[in-house]
Amino acid sequence: MDITPERLQKLANMKMPFGKYKGRILVDLPEPYLVWFAGKGFPEGEIGILLQILYEVKLNGLEDVLRPLRASY
Structure with missing residues (x-):
């Protein structure tokens, strides 16, 4: 599992493509x-x-690190 800046950007902006939380x-x-x-x-x-x-x-309580990476809409 390679954590790259591109993947962190995706975590902050990409929508879940399937399942119960599709679109979130x-x-x-x-x-x-x-x-x-x-x-x-x-x-x-x-x-x-x-x-x-x-x-x-x-798990490590670091989701606030991703919030600044969110695209402005």
Whole structure:
């Protein structure tokens, strides 16, 4: 799991592409949802990597680091 500036930017701005929280910005996903993925297994591909990174960010209380990266709308 390689944490890059591009991936951090995606966490702050990309929308969840599927599931219960489809359409929600990744950083806004609830922690219990990420804990569920951690127990069941993260999806394959880039979205799985992003969710793993986000899980670690939230687990360590660092989500405020991502807030300044949000695009202004």
